Amino acid sequence: MTHDTLNRDGRPGCHGSGRCDNTRAEQFIRAVYDQHGAFLLRVATGLLAGDSHHAQDLVQETVLRAWRHADSLDPQAMGIRSWLGHVLRNLVIDGRRARRRRPPETTDEVLVELPVSDHTETLHTAKVVREALAGLSLQHREVLVHVLYLDQSVARTAKTLGIPPGTVKSRTHLALKALRTALAERGYVP
CATH class of the missing domain: 1.10.10.10 (Winged helix-like DNA-binding domain superfamily/Winged helix DNA-binding domain)
Structure with a gap:
């Protein structure tokens, strides 16, 4: 018999194999991508002046950050798109700041x-x-x-x-x- 517990990172999970936690995580991530993935990629590509590879990386990071807050976010709710957009925008700003502090990258x-x-x-x-x-x-x-x-x-x-x-x-x-x-x-x- 499994009992709901908190995982090491404080997220709800299941005792034992962790199968319950993995299923919830996959469902959440799939729902975010299905509902908001295309929108996030368009916004990221635009903010990065057409750099689609970097945009895909930032979308993945945005979804990862959403997953860390899965207990308080609903992928179907209207407000999540705005939240995701702010996270994405902050990632773009953080990336620009980081590039200014280090030598130029090769392209x-x-x-x-x-x-x-x-x-x-x-x-x-x-x-x-x-x-x-x-x-x-x-x-x-x-x-x-x-x-x-x-x-x-x-x-x-x-x-x-x-x-x-x-x-x-x-x-x-x-x-x-x-x-x-x-x-x-x-x-x-x-």
């Missing part, structure tokens, strides 16, 4: 710049846009992701980011202006 830019006969112009344009987006502040990129990429209303973006609608409008205006300037400096504005 695969050489691979991105390899010539491709039929998609060269598309790749070049995407690279220029990524560079222009990377030059924007996190707040500007964040609001552009929600308003333009995710096609959310000003009210929905304000609620998701936890800022007033007027701030969303002004940040969107300033972000678009900064993006136009960055693209113009690269010769890509009509």
